Amino acid sequence: MDSTGDVFLSHSEPKILNLLADWFDKELFAHSLRVRDVAKEMAKHFKVDVEKASLAGLLHDFGRGIREADMLSEAKKLNIPVNYVEKINPCLLHAPLGGKLVVSRLGIKDVDTINAISRHTVGEPQMSDLDMVVYIADMIEPARSFSDLEKIRDFGHKRLLEVFELAYVCTLYHLLKWKKFIHPKSFEVWNWIQSSKIEE
Numbered sequence: 001m002d003s004t005g006d007v008f009l010s011h012s013e014p015k016i017l018n019l020l021a022d023w024f025d026k027e028l029f030a031h032s033l034r035v036r037d038v039a040k041e042m043a044k045h046f047k048v049d050v051e052k053a054s055l056a057g058l059l060h061d062f063g064r065g066i067r068e069a070d071m072l073s074e075a076k077k078l079n080i081p082v083n084y085v086e087k088i089n090p091c092l093l094h095a096p097l098g099g100k101l102v103v104s105r106l107g108i109k110d111v112d113t114i115n116a117i118s119r120h121t122v123g124e125p126q127m128s129d130l131d132m133v134v135y136i137a138d139m140i141e142p143a144r145s146f147s148d149l150e151k152i153r154d155f156g157h158k159r160l161l162e163v164f165e166l167a168y169v170c171t172l173y174h175l176l177k178w179k180k181f182i183h184p185k186s187f188e189v190w191n192w193i194q195s196s197k198i199e200e
């Protein structure tokens with residue numbers, strides 16, 4: 001079921017593209033295509049499953065098809081646990097919502113792909129290489145522009161964990177700079193990065 005050949009299951013990529021073109025607005029559809037392309041490029045470079053990276057990149061924002069005002073109630077319906085930071089900022093739920101919705105609406109069954117979609121905003125301790133690729137691709141896709149992005153885009157001579165750390169620093173820095181709430185799981189992800197570096 002989870003082998004590479006079964007990732008798309010009953011859906012070919014053109015069929016998924018048609019569904020997304022209906023489900024997303026133009027901007028989000030274009031962003032999803034760019035993230036797919038960067039995720040593919042990174043997957044080739046870091047020897048991650050390219051087909052899974054492509055699909056997870058394409059579908060990473062599937063949960064954004066739900067209106068932000070409906071995200072809390074939709075999460076409740078789908079038994080997604082919601083913490084106090086997500087109550088304040090329900091948009092964070094688009095990642096776990098997307099992970100659930102690609103299963104129920106698209107029939108995606110590949111656990112690695114579903115995890116990468118669910119983990120692309122806050123992350124998770126024990127991120128897989130695929131999870132990290134999708135997280136980073138979302139941050140560095142060509143339409144993004146903010147300082148320090150070039151350091152992350154220049155991933156050619158860096159280890160994947162090192163690139164992910166740079167990306168995560170950017171996220172945390174942004175939250176601190178703008179005095180935003182930090183998801184409690186972010187501390188676990190940060191400490192997982194540091195302990196993984198010691199083990200390497």
Ligand SMILES: [Fe+2]
Nearest residue numbers: 060061120121
């Ligand atoms: Fe997202």
Ligand SMILES: [Fe+2]
Nearest residue numbers: 031060061138
């Ligand atoms: Fe995104």
